[in-house]
Amino acid sequence: MKRLGALAVIILLLPASLFAEVHFKDLTMPEAMKLAKKQKKSIMVDFYTDWCSWCKVLDRDTYSNKNVGEYAEDHFISLKINAEKGDGIALAKQYSIQGYPTVMFFAADGKVITRVVGYQDTSAFSRSMEMAAAGGLQGLIQKTTAKKTASDPKAWMTLGDYYSMNDKSADAIAAYDKVISLDAKDTRKLYEQALYAKGFNLTGVDQITMLEDAMKQYPDRPEARRAFTMLLMNDFNGLTPERAGARMDAWADKHGMDADAFNMFAWEAQKKGILLAQAEAYATRAVLAYPDVNERANALDTKAVVVAKEGRPQDAVIFETQAISLLPSGDKRTQEFTDRKAEFEKQSQSAGAK
Numbered sequence: 001m002k003r004l005g006a007l008a009v010i011i012l013l014l015p016a017s018l019f020a021e022v023h024f025k026d027l028t029m030p031e032a033m034k035l036a037k038k039q040k041k042s043i044m045v046d047f048y049t050d051w052c053s054w055c056k057v058l059d060r061d062t063y064s065n066k067n068v069g070e071y072a073e074d075h076f077i078s079l080k081i082n083a084e085k086g087d088g089i090a091l092a093k094q095y096s097i098q099g100y101p102t103v104m105f106f107a108a109d110g111k112v113i114t115r116v117v118g119y120q121d122t123s124a125f126s127r128s129m130e131m132a133a134a135g136g137l138q139g140l141i142q143k144t145t146a147k148k149t150a151s152d153p154k155a156w157m158t159l160g161d162y163y164s165m166n167d168k169s170a171d172a173i174a175a176y177d178k179v180i181s182l183d184a185k186d187t188r189k190l191y192e193q194a195l196y197a198k199g200f201n202l203t204g205v206d207q208i209t210m211l212e213d214a215m216k217q218y219p220d221r222p223e224a225r226r227a228f229t230m231l232l233m234n235d236f237n238g239l240t241p242e243r244a245g246a247r248m249d250a251w252a253d254k255h256g257m258d259a260d261a262f263n264m265f266a267w268e269a270q271k272k273g274i275l276l277a278q279a280e281a282y283a284t285r286a287v288l289a290y291p292d293v294n295e296r297a298n299a300l301d302t303k304a305v306v307v308a309k310e311g312r313p314q315d316a317v318i319f320e321t322q323a324i325s326l327l328p329s330g331d332k333r334t335q336e337f338t339d340r341k342a343e344f345e346k347q348s349q350s351a352g353a354k
Helices: 029-039 053-063 066-075 087-094 122-133 137-145 153-165 169-182 190-201 204-217 223-237 243-254 259-272 276-289 293-309 313-326 333-353
Strands: 042-048 076-082 102-106 112-117
Touching: 029 042, 029 076, 042 053, 042 087, 042 122, 053 066, 053 122, 066 076, 066 122, 076 087, 076 122, 102 122, 112 122, 112 153, 122 153, 137 153, 153 169, 153 190, 169 190, 190 204, 190 223, 204 223, 223 243, 223 259, 243 259, 243 276, 259 276, 259 293, 276 293, 293 313, 293 333, 313 333
Parallel strands: 042 076
Antiparallel strands: 042 102, 102 112
């Protein structure tokens, strides 16, 4: 089961339509293409799932922005497609959608322009829309070479984002370096965005150093969450995995309701067989912090696995039973959790026989 969650915040459990300033149309892709040709627009498609909490935050915090909504209305035919229901299943497979949310941009003829994987705040998403509206790479290069816009850090930031999304890290880093030099005093708040963006495109020690520096200078930016996750996983997979405990505690001090982070830490710790007491404590915090019962079931399952690793299979049975009780009828996790419970019961019986 995938444990690297979305966003650990309490999310208002209201329909996305109540938040959306972006006006999504109830159309099929062929209908959207026909309308896009008629109105001379591109197409924006948000692939989401019901369980994706990042998707809900995108609805609440980004799509609700007036400027985002107005730009989308002027340049795109916007669709929302559930990747796990109806026609969305085949479309998600066709376009190899693997993470949520994924926002894809198409030309009116259906040709893919670019895609955005994961949550973006209003500033970053606005650049993504501008990138798509410009038609992709060639339009962006024209902006960064034209006399009027060659010294515009926003144009370079957008170009860097394009390269980053298309796995051209060296080009992305060069573009972000340009942003850093053009907005050195951070007057446009692009310097701080470029620090994180460059860090995400670096590798090895250079990446760790830059992301830690970015988090130290700008701990409240949305990118800090992704940076924290990358640094935590680097700790677990490195030579000194115990460092993950201190990093988790530091993050939890400032983000006391980050249930996804708590659950992720607990799951990764038990995989390594380390920091198990700390892992149990954070699994418990995840159970208490999740507002959604489906996520709470995952956290209880995590807690069950952790306490089993601690040598308490009887307690593991209790927590796994609680997890199963929260699952809706027909949930695909039911068999997985049930099998795990049976294993804990077997371990408990073996321990009792000794």
